[in-house]
Amino acid sequence: MAKSFETVIGLEVHVQPNTNSKIFCPCPTEFNAPANTHICPVCCGYPGVLPVFNKRALELAVRTSLALHCTINEKIYFERKNYFYPDLPKNYQISQYALPLGENGHLELSGGKKIGITRVHLEEDAGKLIHREDCSLVDFNRTGTPLLEIVSYPDMNSPQEAWEYLQMLKLIIQYIEVSSCDMEKGYLRCDANISLREEGATQLGTKIELKNMNSFKGVKDALVFEEKRQRNLLLDGKTLSQETRLWDEVKGKTVTMRTKEEAHDYRYFPEPDLVSFSVTASMITEQRQYVPELPLARTKRFIDEYGLSEKDVEVLISHRWSADFFEQSSVHFPHFKQIANWIIGPLLEITNAFPEGFSKIKMSPGEFAKLVRYFSEGTLNNITAKKVLTEALTTGVDIDKIIQEKSLIQVSDESELDGYVSDAVAEHPKSVEDYRKGKSQALMFLVGSVMKKTKGKANPKIVREMIEKKIQQ
Numbered sequence: 001m002a003k004s005f006e007t008v009i010g011l012e013v014h015v016q017p018n019t020n021s022k023i024f025c026p027c028p029t030e031f032n033a034p035a036n037t038h039i040c041p042v043c044c045g046y047p048g049v050l051p052v053f054n055k056r057a058l059e060l061a062v063r064t065s066l067a068l069h070c071t072i073n074e075k076i077y078f079e080r081k082n083y084f085y086p087d088l089p090k091n092y093q094i095s096q097y098a099l100p101l102g103e104n105g106h107l108e109l110s111g112g113k114k115i116g117i118t119r120v121h122l123e124e125d126a127g128k129l130i131h132r133e134d135c136s137l138v139d140f141n142r143t144g145t146p147l148l149e150i151v152s153y154p155d156m157n158s159p160q161e162a163w164e165y166l167q168m169l170k171l172i173i174q175y176i177e178v179s180s181c182d183m184e185k186g187y188l189r190c191d192a193n194i195s196l197r198e199e200g201a202t203q204l205g206t207k208i209e210l211k212n213m214n215s216f217k218g219v220k221d222a223l224v225f226e227e228k229r230q231r232n233l234l235l236d237g238k239t240l241s242q243e244t245r246l247w248d249e250v251k252g253k254t255v256t257m258r259t260k261e262e263a264h265d266y267r268y269f270p271e272p273d274l275v276s277f278s279v280t281a282s283m284i285t286e287q288r289q290y291v292p293e294l295p296l297a298r299t300k301r302f303i304d305e306y307g308l309s310e311k312d313v314e315v316l317i318s319h320r321w322s323a324d325f326f327e328q329s330s331v332h333f334p335h336f337k338q339i340a341n342w343i344i345g346p347l348l349e350i351t352n353a354f355p356e357g358f359s360k361i362k363m364s365p366g367e368f369a370k371l372v373r374y375f376s377e378g379t380l381n382n383i384t385a386k387k388v389l390t391e392a393l394t395t396g397v398d399i400d401k402i403i404q405e406k407s408l409i410q411v412s413d414e415s416e417l418d419g420y421v422s423d424a425v426a427e428h429p430k431s432v433e434d435y436r437k438g439k440s441q442a443l444m445f446l447v448g449s450v451m452k453k454t455k456g457k458a459n460p461k462i463v464r465e466m467i468e469k470k471i472q473q
């Protein structure tokens with residue numbers, strides 16, 4: 001019988017918390033600034049300079065540790081991780097090693113499985129190398145940007161589970177407003193380690209580290225490839241050697257980067273230019289206030305409390321603002337399904353086209369609830385309601401004012417509509433004939449014609465009934 005194996009995966013995630021300035025100097029963290037314009041003697045590691053710890057970075061790290069249920073160490077200190085790299089001008093990175101800020105936490109997946117978190121610590125980022133055909137350039141703007149390192153226990157047993165962990169971690173960090181986690185900007189990066197062991201074995205197999213994955217899909221694909229590669233080798237009776245491999249997205253495979261023999265000895269030692277820092281009880285209490293109900297708990301509550309489908313809730317919860325907006329709107333018009341539909345449909349559709357997304361919309365939840373109510377009461381039809389929504393979202397003008405100014409109230413009065421209906425029927429004899437022959441699409445065409453004549457204000461249901469009546473006469 002073929003041997004069966006258990007896959008063991010752990011993830012190391014780096015997140016850039018949204019501070020305005022770097023972790024040990026006042027240089028801005030702005031993305032995409034011209035190369036080497038956000039640098040100073042501190043982040044460039046000039047002799048004699050002294051780092052000053054950014055309190056905001058610590059607060060956001062405390063918040064993240066709390067959201068991941070970590071124990072927070074009251075006293076923390078930084079250490080130097082020594083290595084040379086062209087984009088690391090100090091030749092060491094200030095990081096945390098022996099005593100991280102947060103330890104022994106967990107993250108719960110939607111199926112209920114808890115993935116352990118070994119540590120959450122703070123460190124500084126390196127710069128960026130830009131490789132040209134005949135040279136390499138270095139940009140130090142990112143040097144000294146704060147990073148949160150979040151390391152999981154090897155508790156995941158499939159690439160799919162690793163992917164779910166990443167999705168949930170990203171969502172939590174977005175919910176607590178620590179980072180946008182925008183991977184394209186490098187605000188979230190992930191390395192993985194994976195090993196296989198025979199089913200039932202207690203010892204872990206040989207660990208392979210994976211780097212260079214630029215998306216969650218990349219992480220999953222790399223793990224799927226590596227799981228298969230390792231299984232095949234083990235089935236052939238071969239042994240694996242510990243190494244770091246790079247994911248080649250184009251070729252869809254992992255390749256050796258360095259073996260264990262080449263591994264660095266970083267010679268960590270306490271950073272002599274920084275004192276140790278106390279994480280006070282008041283800072284923890286303050287940061288706890290910024291940890292809201294987390295996405296998983298909120299999902300369960302939305303299903304129980306509002307009777308929404310899992311699918312709808314998944315969309316609402318996928319951004320904190322849409323979940324918040326749903327709850328705030330529902331207070332004004334407690335028709336939960338309708339509010340949800342208008343958020344998931346038109347609202348998201350419109351705001352997705354905004355360059356700044358939802359953050360700059362000018363409509364209050366109360367106004368939004370009123371719009372949904374007007375639609376459900378028949379004051380506005382689908383077309384005019386969307387028109388009003390678009391306008392209110394961009395201008396912030398009250399919807400009653402928009403409706404009045406553009407006289408958009410739905411026309412359901414048959415005497416008002418009769419002329420338009422008669423015209424449409426008279427103008428399109430071919431469609432009338434088609435409809436009589438049983439082509440139901442022809443009726444939709446005639447309804448559309450009336451909608452056009454009334455600038456979208458007619459009640460399409462009434463129009464449809466009127467046309468049917470007229471044709472059958």
Ligand SMILES: [Zn+2]
Pocket residue numbers: 022025026027038039040041042043044144
């Ligand atoms: Zn600086």
